[in-house]
Amino acid sequence: MAGQAAALVTLVEIRGGAARPLGAQMAVRDDGLYCGFVSGGCVESAVAHEALEVIASGTDRMVRYGQGSPYFDIVLPCGGGITLSIHKLRSAQPLHAVLKATAQRQTASLHYAPASQTLRSELSDGESGWHDEEFTVSYQPCTRVIVYGRSMEAEATARVARAAGYEVHTSDGFDPRTSFALMDAQTAVILLYHDLNRELPILQAALAANPFYIGALGSMRTHAARVEKLTGLGWCEQDLKRIRAPIGIFPKARDAHSLALSVLADVAAARLAGAEK
Structure with missing residues (x-):
């Protein structure tokens, strides 16, 4: 009052x-x-x-x-x-x-x-x-989480992130091509596409910005293909090491809710590690 x-x-x-x-x-x-x-x-x-x-x-x-x-x-x-x-x-x-x-x-x-x-x-x-x-x-500003993808995994991850108190943006709420201005040092970028070609422009924007976390969905084989494509586009090994893939802390999480927990636990750990530096 x-x-x-x-x-x-x-x-x-x-x-x-x-x-x-x-x-x-x-x-x-x-x-x-x-x-x-x-x-x-x-x-x-x-x-x-x-x-x-x-x-x-x-x-x-x-x-x-x-x-x-x-x-x-x-x-x-x-x-x-x-x-x-x-x-x-x-x-x-x-x-x-x-x-x-x-x-x-x-x-x-x-x-x-x-x-x-x-x-x-x-x-x-x-x-x-x-x-x-x-x-x-x-x-610090509120941790921002940007979830890219139109899938059950993306929806579940956004729900868990909101429950954790993060500021959440999803690709359902904006044009992924114009969301790059949101990527600051207090942002986690989570790519949950099943299509490498769709994620590449966003992934390059994230690498050019300074988010504290970049994670991408896919197997080790998928990530090898991702690295090959990005290397061909001029990104160096040091840049590519910033990408956490396969995303999350649980190996082979196959259902949407387990994957969401896996991803957000990894985001929280990265945020805490950055705060303690």
Whole structure:
């Protein structure tokens, strides 16, 4: 509700194991309502209470739970410990700036300075964590998945991708020849055609762009034919190594739903690997 006070809670330290990554956040409103998770659900109610005190006092604080915490009655199932910063929001502008940037497919970050109790935003790409006296939370645009193909496999893969929270585009929703502008560094390109000639223009566009994942349907024999065609079109071995084929992590997945799971698991693994570099 407009005009209500709120606090932003951020996971700034992990000791041992933890259910959420560094930089996980939750927001707490002055009426006690909150959203987001900084643990597996075991401390959020206690954190909301702390946040209400921060909102009332106007003074930010750091709170420790689990290992090394003064709250002996709040135990983390993972056996580790976490430290949370609780910041009373004095301006929503940094949050709006991050939301605008990610909506425009840009990376952005929030920087929190405990000493001055200030929050600022920046267009930048980096890791979440402490940098000098500030804690940085990095935000990436939503993972985009483009599924090419008009088949049961393509339909099932699009459904699984939507259920996973990805931004999904399919060849039923646009002309495949004009979709190349969608291929950015946060995009997975999935080709589920049964026709090499139909996939070649799209595959070349994907190789010319910078998606983090390119996968194509077909057997090893099919992929050998694909490589031969692309080599003849001037693509080098290093380029062709970017294509994951046969697509997916399950060998010889023959039904549409197993293939969809196989493909999206591979996409998720590639996205996570890229985020950890």
